[in-house]
Amino acid sequence: MGTSRGRGPASRKPWLVLAAVATLMTCGSAASAQDAAALKKSMIGQWELSTTERSKTCVVTLGSESSPHGLKLDLEPGCAISLPFTKDIAAWTVAGLDIVRLQTAAGEPVIDFTEVESGIFEGRRENEGIYILQNLAEARSLAKSMDQMIGDWAFVRGNGQTVCGITLTNTEVPPDNFQAFLKPKCDPAIASFKPEVWRLDHGEILLMSADGETWHFQADDNAQWRLVPDTANPLILVRQ
Missing domain, CATH: 2.40.128 (Lipocalin)
Structure with missing residues (x-):
């Protein structure tokens, strides 16, 4: 009388395991793409780029239209005087899952921002310090609060x-x-x-x-x- 062979995990066909892994990776990639797309959509509009104490500020309008260098943006006149590094900024994009990048015409990063709390992004430039990117209306509300203090x-x-x-x-x-x-x-x-x-x-x-x-x-x-x-x-x- 023959004995039946077990069909435990080790006996499963390798292609089934590979298919499962591929499915998980595909789902993860799709979720990541959705996160990046949602962040990109939420960033469209006017933002204040400033030093941490807001002594120097610049209004940046992030657009949704593509350009040869990323997504279009506009800097208000005087930005390069207030914040000299902004003269190199030609476009913006979302890098990875959660990095808002202001970049040059060649696609090189000028400054990368990550969200530190809802609607407030923080970026650092070597030998210069930390800069803040914040929704323009909220930033102006904060400035009013400062004045009231x-x-x-x-x-x-x-x-x-x-x-x-x-x-x-x-x-x-x-x-x-x-x-x-x-x-x-x-x-x-x-x-x-x-x-x-x-x-x-x-x-x-x-x-x-x-x-x-x-x-x-x-x-x-x-x-x-x-x-x-x-x-x-x-x-x-x-x-x-």
């Missing part, structure tokens, strides 16, 4: 007691910050911290001392800014 503020405790004053200015302190000045007769903890610069960053007011210590303030439901993490005796920034 400039002026006199009070540090107030949770019981309503004012313990110090500070002036936030628009005087740039490279690379990314602006000058801040404490007023006299401050609470010892604040006087010891002695913030000298500030900036808006991801929806927070950052105050920084000369030695690099940073206090983070987040907006609360009362249009005030609270030091985080919160404590039983909170410190609040209130506009004067």
Whole structure:
């Protein structure tokens, strides 16, 4: 009486395994192409290209039409003065899955951007630093927010007691910050911290001392800014 032979995984025909692998690779390639196409579509429109502190800006309009060098784009007059490297930019494209590339007429990258948060892209140029690509309307909204921060503020405790004053200015302190000045007769903890610069960053007011210590303030439901993490005796920034 003959014995039946098993038909386990090792006995499956090699072409079936190869077909399965090929199918997975095809599906993966299709998904990747869809991701790149979706990113390309989402980028069409007006964007602000800027230094991180927005002291130098340039409006870039990314188009959908093909050109010999990639996809068409327009740079507003004056871009090459504000950001000299932009004079080499002739087109744009999406490289790989998620890289927004501004490139030369020869197709060489001038700067590559990757998304760091929704609608905000970050790119680096060697020996120059980091640049930001952001939706133009949102960037201008942020600029308005910055303008609204400039002026006199009070540090107030949770019981309503004012313990110090500070002036936030628009005087740039490279690379990314602006000058801040404490007023006299401050609470010892604040006087010891002695913030000298500030900036808006991801929806927070950052105050920084000369030695690099940073206090983070987040907006609360009362249009005030609270030091985080919160404590039983909170410190609040209130506009004067």
